[in-house]
Amino acid sequence: MSKIQFEIKQKIAVLSESTKGWSKELNLISWNGYPAKFDIRDWDAAHEKMGKGVTLTEAELKALYHALQRWFEGENEGQVVSWHEPLERWAQHSPLFIQQLKNILLYLQERQYPLEKQRQLLYATVFPEFEEALRYEIETIRSIHEVEYAEFVQLLRTLKPEQVEQFFVTLKQ
DSSP states (O other): OOOOOEEEEEEEEEEEEOTTSOEEEEEEEEETTSOOEEEEEEEOTTSSSEEEEEEEOHHHHHHHHHHHHHIIIIITSSOOOOOHHHHHHHHHHOHHHHHHHHHHHHHHHHTTOOHHHHHHHHHTSOOOTTOHHHHHHHHHHHHHTHHHHHHHHHHHHHSOHHHHHHHHHHHHO
16 A cells, blocks of 8 residues: 655644544645645644544635635524525625526526526436536536536525525525
8 A cells, every 4th residue: 555645734723622632623734745735633642643534625625614604603593594604695795696596597587497406406406308508507607617506506505495485486586
């Protein structure tokens, strides 16, 4: 078995320390010469030994950040999830993302898809065979606006059906 090579490009935070000298850290690490990714794991004091961990892309870390923001704002316990703040942020920072979402939603409305089917299509979990153009549009928006789309999908998963309908109506305006 070949040895895993790593280079800690940037130490970001020590999340906790154990009495045995190990620390749980968030670092930017290049594994086996690949571009650096965000990494959370336990390390010994010399950073020679490591525990199991999780490696995240920047988009995944941002999605986690937004999910944790919502969690700590108390939106995790069946409370009404607010979609207004992300919508305003996207409108300010990613107007093309908003326009592409509007186009997709108008297309789905023209095709008279039920609300839950629209939600599934936007998750990109279900695609009718004849909807190649729709698949292309969703894959395009997902690749161009990776962070916003991940946050959008997470938001869709947490919204109640009546909130999704309200969100879609506002988004199309």
